[in-house]
Amino acid sequence: MVWSSESTVSGLSNNSVVELQLMDSGNLVVWERENKNIIWESFDHPGDTFLPGMKIGKHLRAGIERSTTEWNSWKSPDDPSTGLYSNILNTSGYPQIFGLQGRDVISRLGPWNGLGYSGLPIDKESRIYNAEFVVNEREIYCSYELTSSVVQRIVLTSDGRTRQMHWIERTQEWIVYGDFKVDNCDLFAVCGPYGSCSINKHPPCTCLPGFEPSNPEEWDVSDWSSGCKRKTPLNCLDVNADGFRKIVRVKLPDTRRAQYNVSMTLEECEVACRMKRNCTAYANLDISNGGSGCLLWFDEIMDIREYDAEDHIYIRTAASELEGHQSDSSKKKRVVTSVLSFSLVALLLCAVAYACKSRKKKLKMKEQGDIEYALDKKNTGVQTELLGDLQFISLYKVGKATNNFSASNKIGEGGFGSVYKGVLEDGQEVAVKRLSSTSQQGIEEFKNELISISKLQHRNLVKLLGYCIHGNEMILIYEYMVNKSLDSIIFDETRSSMLNWPQRFGVIHGMARGILYLHQDSCLQIIHRDLKASNILLDGDMNPKISDFGLARKFVGHDNIAKTKKVVGTYGYIAPEYAVHGRFSVKSDVFSFGVLVLEIVSGKKNREFSHEDHSDNLLGHAWRLYKQRRSIELINASLRASCVVREVIRSIHVALLCVQHHANDRPTMLSVLLMLVSDSSLPPPKQPAFFTEDESTSKLDSVSSLDEYMITLLFPR
Known part of the structure; x- marks a missing residue:
């Protein structure tokens, strides 16, 4: 029982009339009719569904603190008892939303940045709802309100997925509008401390600039949980000796150990971080209207991912890792003119060097007979000028990578010819596609694929790493798909x-x-x-x-x-x-x-x-x-x-x-x-x-x- 007519409620007179009302929002409310004083409401007790107008957080009402910081999944699609998964608003440090499986963190929405949650796609002008995140002395909560006639709810499913559901009147059913988990980089801390995840890279995990894998052997087998360590230790004696490297377009890291100030400027934020020896990074708290506020991180940086967004973070880095680093801002200004002059000279030198290198490369290829043109009996050629920066790999290296096209390395056969698994000298696994002499496809198809795909770059297209043309041998080298x-x-x-x-x-x-x-x-x-x-x-x-x-x-x-x-x-x-x-x-x-x-x-x-x-x-x-x-x-x-x-x-x-x-x-x-x-x-x-x-x-x-x-x-x- 949550309330009854015999319950004693402070502040109610004997003549007070108490009503139970189901609101249009879906909130079931027990309140005093005269003063509209809420005694109990179902929005304070969410199940697996987060409705518009519902607040998840800590807030004060009529002097009574109420805390609703989590909502839980069902055990199964047809069993509404509490399941394994929950979404919580964690108020440690700077508040943020976590997805849990039991007690283990499995996902995280980045901190609120004034426009939305860092690392979550933000609906633009055509959005159908307004998200709200409030942090002050009286209350901490997140909520959202619909701005259109769409009927929407957010559901934590029994398998741990958080999904936006829309009601379709015509078909009388709920459909999935969006999923909070976009890809595997949304898994919590998949790349470990000081690691950065990008779904457009293979492998997806890399170390932040100035850092290197803590355990290279584990990284070689795609276990990135150990994360990264600094290449050069920070200067513990002089807080002004180190600098900050700007990392752009990222989901901001875990803020449970962070501190924040809503009134500081970004410059004041840097000074505050510099003066604290264990401060590892800083960023604007609010990126709307040009940026304001200060967010400071302490100890390890965890759960960063590359993202096409406006969030930037400044990572504390040893001075030796920062090219041309100057801690004095006046020195930076004086350096600008010198840098511009040097850049002009460097550009000229690079242009000359590139021309010489290109000429030398062509001469070398011609001497080796590898290619200037690939010729067959019909004298059909592939002009290397059309291939841009695509890497040429010699037949010797291709043979070595595939164990001389060993049958044990063969992984497929197609109209073009055979495909072999190979390992290049740097350890990268590749798929080697070799034109067969009996293939129905020939030089035209080879040339078509080589020239076409060398100019295409997309996460859902296989990446061409290089090619080899030697006599009548025509070979394409692709990234290996496990x-x-x-x-x-x-x-x-x-x-x-x-x-x-x-x-x-x-x-x-x-x-x-x-x-x-x-x-x-x-x-x-x-x-x-x-x-x-x-x-x-x-x-x-x-x-x-x-x-x-x-x-x-x-x-x-x-x-x-x-x-x-x-x-x-x-x-x-x-x-x-x-x-x-x-x-x-x-x-x-x-x-x-x-x-x-x-x-x-x-x-x-x-x-x-x-x-x-x-x-x-x-x-x-x-x-x-x-x-x-x-x-x-x-x-x-x-x-x-x-x-x-x-x-x-x-x-x-x-x-x-x-x-x-x-x-x-x-x-x-x-x-x-x-x-x-x-x-x-x-x-x-x-x-x-x-x-x-x-x-x-x-x-x-x-x-x-x-x-x-x-x-x-x-x-x-």
Whole structure:
């Protein structure tokens, strides 16, 4: 019992009328009618849900301190008893929000910086809510209010995910609007003390400037928990001897041992940190309106990640680690003129040195006969000037890395040739792709892939590290993907459990981002033309990387539709207008993406799919289930325990939109990505391609008999 009519409440007269009222906010309130004095309210006792208007923190009401600093998950989706996970507002140091599993910290929102939580994406002008964070002598709390008609709640799920949920009136269901965990860098302190995490790097953990791994052996095997140590110790005798290095665009570190002052300037903050021997870093407390306030860190810096945000931090660093360090600000000003003059001279010297180095490199290559041009019998060349800074690796080094292309190092076979695992001299693992003399793909495809991918940089595209051309040997060297290709997992009954639904949903998102980059955001604008499960590689964190650009085509501006007599790609992924008429466009890749999504959800190959009730392929089967409102039955059995039904249904719906027969009916990849991440209603899909034995199917079946058509075999690369 939390309250009864017989309870004694201080301050109430005998004639007071006490009411129980359910507010529009969802708050159940017991209060005195006359004075609106709140006696008890459900918002002080949150379950697994954080509603707009609810405050998590410590605050005073009517002279009585109330503390609601945490909310807990359910034990399971259908068991509301207290689960393993909780979100807490920790008020030690400068207050911040932690995610806990039991008593262990597993995640952390960065401290409030005046605009939002450091390290969490901030909604811009179109945001649908206003977040609030209050820290003063009377109260400490976080809250949020909706600024639109959207119905939203934040839920801590039984598996530890904190998700923003939106209510969709049309479908009468809740859908996921956002997830507080963006990627594996959101795990708490994954890189240890003085380590910095970046999801765009491989490996993701690096040491801050002026620091080095505390245990190099552990770092070599991807265990970064020991973190980093200073290369040069600080000067313990003179507090003014050391300096501060500015680290930009980061999630600010753990503030449990931090101190703060709301009125200090950044300059005063530096002085305060310098005067305290154990102060290791400082930053602005509030970055809005030009920055104000002071936040000081003591002892080790923990849980930093690179982030595209405005937060900067100044790390205390030994003077010898700071180039041109001067503690006296007046000396800094006098140095500026000298630095500018020196820079001009340095630029001239660098230009001369670069020209000499380039000429020397070309002469050396020519003398060795390695390349100035790669020539085959047709005298077709790859001009090295088009490759920019891409590293050339000699055939000797490639052979040494792969144990002379040993069969034991071979990890795959494709239309291009064989792929080998290798280890370069610096210890980096690589995938070596070697053109086979019997390959149906030749120099044109090699040149196409080499020139195209050397200019592409995206987290969801496989990274080309270098190349080798020696006589008729043509080799590409890529970053090594430890989890190999997507098809080796989703189509394998024993390995399929390696990818649960949240991971597969992440793969779908990553593929969409990578394809959107190719179509719209890259400098070249590319149609891949061979998107399939074997060309999606997975790194150690199961992040997808699109590979194999040998069949890709560049296009410029709005000229994004072309026709060819040589149809290339893989059956089961090719769009009908491309297979039958040779017309390809960005919508050809959209079709392939849709097939991939259905394969990821079902764990079945489109071309090899069979069902006892009909003879349709996977697209046709998905279409039948959709029309019968049974789409969830498409999901692979291994995903049932981890699936989020709304995400699965939405993914299937988007996939069906992508595989429609006519290219004009398919969405662009930008629309696909927005549909996957938003809560907007989706248009109904039309019948997918190849659903019935119509004219287009008959024409497709005749493709393989034409000599001018070439379809690559389905092998992992």
